Amino acid sequence: MTEEQKQPETINQNLEVTISDTPADTFNAAPESIEKNSVESTVETVESIEVNLEPEKQFSEEQAEIFAAFQQENANLKNLLDEKSQQAELTKAQYARLAADFENFRRRTINEKEILEIQAKKNVITELLPVVDNFERARTQLKPETDGEKAIHTSYQGVYKTLVECLKKMGVSAMRPEGKEFDPNFHEAMLREQTDEYPEGTVMEQLMRGYVLGDTILRHAMVKVAVPKDPVITSEEKNTEEQENNG
Structure with a gap:
């Protein structure tokens, strides 16, 4: 024992x-x-x-030494845990920055891709617009009389219709400026006509059709713009004006 x-x-x-x-x-x-x-x-x-109890007292001192050693080890582990926690927070912050940078890069790449797609469409469609113009001129100027001419007319108008449908699917739409106020962002004034039928600055006629691709202008519409007529001066008013100038 x-x-x-x-x-x-x-x-x-x-x-x-x-x-x-x-x-x-x-x-x-x-x-x-x-x-x-x-x-x-x-x-x-x-x-x-x-x-x-003397032996028990000595045994308690040994326990105290062991407990002190455990306390020191616990303090060391706590310091190590604090250090690892700081490293984890730093790594988390770095990850958050990398994630934000990647998200910005992804959005910027998507925007650049969309811009490139629109630019590519714009370049191709711009080259096709003269073809559309020729079809429209043929439709308004040619008057088929014989059955053969009517067949040809129907044939190329079918091609014109197919081309227009393809452009619509790509997001192209034609401008309809007639009767609207002149807007230099969309219209280009080629002619000015004095008239009392339209308010000043109103588009009277579209000489060449303009087109847009979404919010991008493919071609400005060439239009004729209304301007007010000059006032009519009667002979009496003219003589009075000359007398005032000579006086």
């Missing part, structure tokens, strides 16, 4: 010896005597317990 296992038995024996050594008359004595004897007996018991 080890010293630690023997200690409770020793303590119990000491307590039994202390109690058994107490004379029976002590319990019948006066209260002061009983109290004095009890205190002395308790002191002796405590001293006996302290003597027997």
Whole structure:
């Protein structure tokens, strides 16, 4: 049996010896005597317990050393955890910046792709617009009379219709400026005509059709714009004006 296992038995024996050594008359004595004897007996018991607890006290010191070592290790682990947490936060911040940069790059790439697609469409469609113009001139100027001419006319107008449908699918739309106010962003004034039928600055006629691709202008519409007529000066007003100039 080890010293630690023997200690409770020793303590119990000491307590039994202390109690058994107490004379029976002590319990019948006066209260002061009983109290004095009890205190002395308790002191002796405590001293006996302290003597027997010396090995336990030494064992507790060893435990204290072990506990101190554990505390130091715990502090070291805590410092390591704080360091790793800081590294994790730094890595997280770097990842967030990289994710934001990648998102900006992705959006910029998509915008550039859309711009390139629109530019490519614009270049191709611009080359096809003169073909569309020729079909429209043929439709307005040619007047088929024979059955053969009518068949040819119907044939190339079918081609014209197919071409226009393809342009519409690509997002191309024709301008309809007649009767609208002149806008230099969409129109190009080729002629000016004095008239009282339209307000000043109104597009009277479209000489060459303009086209847009979405919000992109493929070609400005060439138009004729209304301007007010000059005031009519009568002979009397003219003579009066000449007299004022000579006077």
